[in-house]
Amino acid sequence: MNIQEAYNSWADSYDDVQNKTRDLEAQAIRSLVPGGHFDEVIELGCGTGKNTEWLAARTTHLTAVDFSAEMLRRAQEKLQQPHITFHQADITQAWKFSRTPANLITCSLILEHIQDLNHVFAQASKALQPQGHFYIGELHPLKQYQGSKARFDTAAGGIFELECYVHHISDFTETARRHGFSCITLQEWFDDDDRTTTPRIVCFLFRREG
Ligand SMILES: C[S@@+](CC[C@H](N)C(=O)[O-])C[C@H]1O[C@@H](n2cnc3c(N)ncnc32)[C@H](O)[C@@H]1O
16 A cells, blocks of 8 residues: 555544544644634645644635545545635645645644655745745654654554654754745644653744745
8 A cells, every 4th residue: 555545544544543643733733833814724634634624713715635535535524614625636746736825834744754855845935925834743753763653453454554754853944944944933742741751743833934
């Protein structure tokens, strides 16, 4: 199974099984995204819509993007709001889903599946207005060094591990800098808020300068 096929299979159970990474990232994005109302938000890798409704309440229009038809279908079933446009698209290709320069782009738990961060920041820079924000929330690389990665229980009773790439903290910050972003906030989130443990989530709020 490639990544797209894996998410099509995972879609059935994604919302229902215990998943600390999914749930902690939901807290992180709600804490980090700036307040106020946006005109246009792009959500990359919206999945089954964990953050979609929350984002939709903060913007005049939301473009929600995912390459898995089954993950998207579940999000669409839950969220039939006229100001949300769902797009099936692969973010490793040119971004043709941007209809107007966005104030905010969000990216939750998707970049571990994307090898080339350069492409993502280059496209994000084009899709954002100057001073627009780019939120990223990912499984912390320290967890990845310890062997954590996206995996799910298959219908056949096995465990399937998805193809993942490790991005170090400096890979995010340096790639962002090369593409004209400044890092406004970097946070680490811990299970049960216990800072004696390995952080589970790293999240960044970048701003497009110029
Ligand atoms: C772990 S899920 C996260 C879903 C949601 N953001 C959340 O936090 O629950 C990763 C999502 O990214 C999507 N995805 C992975 N690679 C992608 C790509 N190259 N283009 C578009 N979507 C992709 C998957 O289909 C999946 O829905």
